[in-house]
Amino acid sequence: MILIVGCGKEEKGATKVEEPLKIAQLRPLMNSIAIIAEGDILHYQREYFWNDEDFSKLLESKEEFKTTEIDYFETNLQRYNRYAVNSKIEFNELKKLTVLLCDITGVKEGYWFDFDWFLRPYGLDFVDSHFERKEKELSWEGEVEGIETTISIKFPYSISNCHEHVWSVE
Numbered sequence: 001m002i003l004i005v006g007c008g009k010e011e012k013g014a015t016k017v018e019e020p021l022k023i024a025q026l027r028p029l030m031n032s033i034a035i036i037a038e039g040d041i042l043h044y045q046r047e048y049f050w051n052d053e054d055f056s057k058l059l060e061s062k063e064e065f066k067t068t069e070i071d072y073f074e075t076n077l078q079r080y081n082r083y084a085v086n087s088k089i090e091f092n093e094l095k096k097l098t099v100l101l102c103d104i105t106g107v108k109e110g111y112w113f114d115f116d117w118f119l120r121p122y123g124l125d126f127v128d129s130h131f132e133r134k135e136k137e138l139s140w141e142g143e144v145e146g147i148e149t150t151i152s153i154k155f156p157y158s159i160s161n162c163h164e165h166v167w168s169v170e
Contacts, residue, residue, distance in 0.1 A: 040108040055096040080117035112167035
């Protein structure tokens with residue numbers, strides 16, 4: 001018995017099978033985070049700015065991106081016994097950005113807000129990373145994992161801070 005194995009001719013016009021989107025491989029151009037304190041909660045907003053190609057890929061896999069981003073964010077928060085409420089992802093096609101919005105609970109401990117859940121994953125510290133403190137705001141600009149990042153944390157009162165806590169001085 002003889003077995004003959006050969007290669008068939010490639011058909012013209014054959015379609016290439018695309019691999020599923022690997023969201024972890026996409027990197028935003030810029031990251032902008034705004035946090036506003038109100039009562040015992042923090043209103044959190046993180047904007048990722050994308051290049052044209054990556055944003056197009058995200059639009060093709062919106063639901064996967066939303067689920068992955070929210071699950072990742074909420075899982076990290078829970079490691080610090082903090083919780084996201086009403087998490088959602090919005091897409092701004094005109095500006096090519098995605099926005100994670102939520103309220104964060106469990107962050108107020110006595111008289112201060114604890115920001116370990118926020119600072120540690122970024123490798124930051126209010127003092128050692130040289131956050132600028134104005135009367136009611138902490139801000140920072142720099143790179144985190146090669147991504148240009150801006151951070152603004154605002155309070156309805158005058159503040160003071162240490163490495164990862166913020167409290168009212170009024």
